[in-house]
Amino acid sequence: MLAPVHVDLNALFEPGRAEASGWRRMPAVAREAMVATSHSQATRAGLRALERGGNAVDAALAAAAMLTVCEPGDNGVGGDAFAIVWDGEQLHGINGSGRSPGRLDGREASEYGPTSVTVPGAVRLWADLAERFGTLGLDAALGAAADAAAGGVVCTPRVGDKWRGAERAPMPAPAVGETYAMPELAATLRRIASEGPAALYEGEIAAAIAAVCWLAEEDLEAHRSEWVEPLRRRYRGVDVCELPPNGQGVAALLALALYDGLDPDLHSEIEAMKLALEDARAVVHDGPLPDDLFDEERLAGRRSLVGADRTLDASFVLPRGGTTYLCAVGGNGMAISLIQSLYERFGSGVVAGGTGIVLQNRGAGFSDDAGHPNALAPAKRPYHTIIPGMLLEGDALLGPFGVMGGPMQPQGHFQVVRRLVDEGADPQAALDAPRWRVEEAGYVELEPGLAAEAGDLRARGHEIRIAASQHGFGVGQMILRLGDAWIGGSDGRGDGYAGAI
Template identity: 35%
Template sequence: MRDFHLPGRSAVLATNGLCATSHPLAAGAAVDILKAGGNAVDAAIAGAVILGLAEPAMTGIGGDCFALISPAGSEEVIAVNGSGRAPAAADAANLRAAGHDVVPPRSAHAVTIPGAIDAFCTMSENWGRLGLADSLAPAIRYMEDGIPVASRVAWDWSEYHGDLQGHGVKHYTRGGQPYHLGEIFALPGNAEVLRRIASQGRDGFYTGEVAEDMVAALNAVGGVHTLEDFAANRTTIGEPIGGFYKGRELLEHPPNGQGVTAILLLGILSHFDIAAMDPFGAQRTHIEAEAAKLAYDARNRFLSDADHMKRLDHLMAPETAAKLAALIDPKRAMASPAEVSETVHKETIYITVVDKDRMAVSLIYSVFNDFGSGIASDKFGVLFQNRGAGFTLAEGHPNEMKGGKRPMHTIIPGILRDNGRVTMPFGVMGGQYQPNGHARVITNMTDFGMDPQAALDAPRSFAEKGQLKLERGYSDAVRAELAGLGHDVVTADGPIGGAQAILIHENGVLEGASDPRKDGCAIGY
């Protein structure tokens, strides 16, 4: 139980159904769908699409998504891959020849075919109850009428509106200026796209006038996309991957998502007595940072489109985690994880819904960088993700950009199973942080007995690009001790990540938690 003397959030408890996400209007719409007889898939689609308007810097219909679905009456989990592929004519060699060593993130070269809409159509058809038109109806109304800009969204706009370009400026700013707190933001062009999808299914987006508008916008700024690329895009359905931490099973989406990084990170942490450490002290933070460096280094070496990845078994193997754990010095930060780990490897916006029947959906939906590529289509204002920036240009790398490939993705939905029972769909937004965020939430709950809301509220740290970023929740004494261990300690510019979770108790009660770092909430009935 939380300390009621201090600011904080209580858990949301319900029995019929519950949604946790990063904007209350999206959560409310999802619960309305449940009350109208829809299931968790219908509700998750409704809430997710609204988030493209409520949080336009984070997501939108020009983005990608991944989902894990546990059908009602089953502990089975299904993985839905709604990430798009590079256009057929894309080739790393062409970018190398033009003098690039990375994919330019705010260019048409970074735009892969948006995959989320096809995934929503696939999910609705296969597992939904009401139908796509009912799921999209709330978003269509909001897109037409607009909604007030919330606090965190206003901050994102002020920080990143300068990354918009061309038609992106026209549709997503007020004459080049960011929208401010309480101002009404609408996307009538997106509303028309959703009406077409509601009546025509995926063809309303991937063929015809909407597709022509998207291809023209991308080609005008150097893209090699074609109508055939859009028409050919398809969602794939498969099985999740999983690993255990102290008896709890973490299920993640398989590659091209980076969920395996969270499994590897937890495998490394399992070799340390995390529970004996201060949850907000220097020792726990140091060990987690070192483990994350090694897990992310492994990710960068091997992760790619599943059709091109040869080393998934290596990353999943307990022996790999054990060897990496042995490289960690409890008293000193490593300077170069790539050099330290070479001997081990030398062989080679989130929403969750649970309904009254206990179907569970864990869905993450994103445009990658804030406002994605910054490029939008002219007529309909479809803002494009820049997931192609997840490719490498290194020749021969499994994640090298090539036509028809999916890039390495940062977005990862998660589901926990305890003793074979699905117990918690959850996700942690925040780009590269997400695997570290999954590990942090799970160790907060497993090692320190935190309830989901406390596990999400707790201060976060992240080792990235040679720095150890700490939120302001860490004491000066801990910062000094970490610096003494050799870390370059800095205060994070903004909040690290944002998370949502629903714990399914054995008696059927649903317990929702929503991260205060976002504007959202958990709502149940």
């Protein structure tokens, strides 16, 4: 038996490796259909759904279910989900976020633990998408994921590294290359496949969830997804589409609107994002946006705060969180942008006994300010981080995109769209380009690929740090129209790929 080749796994996360070739990664190109996810097994699950005759939504649901097994710290049956669907002619948005308990009895939401849990909405969203747009059925979407949870999947370097850093993981982190199984989750997935979403929102599983947190069984039974009209804002000829609140997609649209009028440089990008994040945290809640948010007079006033040689001391509190994002397109012109999450790594840290379901801690998204529109109230949805995106050109589909990662999500959307529109980058190049991230402490963190910009930014007053970890900059996916074909990319910071048929 041959001895294994020694692989320095720690080197996988070292920034700026000198031995990199200097050449770029090619985008994927396909004629009929494509799936892009952050994990290879999830992409394969989506492709198999397409090969069985399914459409883009069927592929996305199969991939989404598989990701609950392959990336268990970032998403799961106990979390929420959002999606935007292009049905070939028009957009449809669906908000799959859950609410706080209908009865609070004086209790306050916490960051973690039983009183951080909100109703998990992902399963209901899966079922609603399957019923309205799918062709194979929810049961077909869950089969491969259930088999993987029962038989085990191999831990990748990225998943293992994040798992080891999770404070509330319900089981020890597997080593890279080690197979881990989740038999209780497998049984739950099979039960949902056979009984539908009622298997989670009623009966034994609902009782198990209610037994370990502040939710009541009635809260789970009452949960419904909400079909919504996506927000749509044009940026230099491309319509960028995001879901309305309670998600933070409006922050990406605000950043683009503010930047379109400032000097085109990295300093202006960062300052526009600061203003957008500040605005979003002030107005996003479980309700409509202010009518004047995008009025040109108001935007001009906000832009006037940006100076060429000074930095804004914007005041905002950023959310945290971990997420997983995927997208799929089909030969019939259908496209879907889907994102799901437990919020922080392994969410609340609370597991519903006997089910394998890790419950999210979205209750931490409520504001501590009792007078804020995002303050906790009964049966209310909190400020939400996860945001799927879609791009249109006039009335025609360009394609789905997204960048996961808590506070990085609107920042990632802004940067990826700008690379695409302003620089003509293809999807893979736009995703692989180095990113920056505004932090609530006031500093800006740069990926190593932007280190050369640090001197100029410091001269303008920015506190700059060069990142030592890639995890804070998100993982994105994108698929766009290319004539009669598709061109797509999968973020090199993740474990996935854009696969085609």
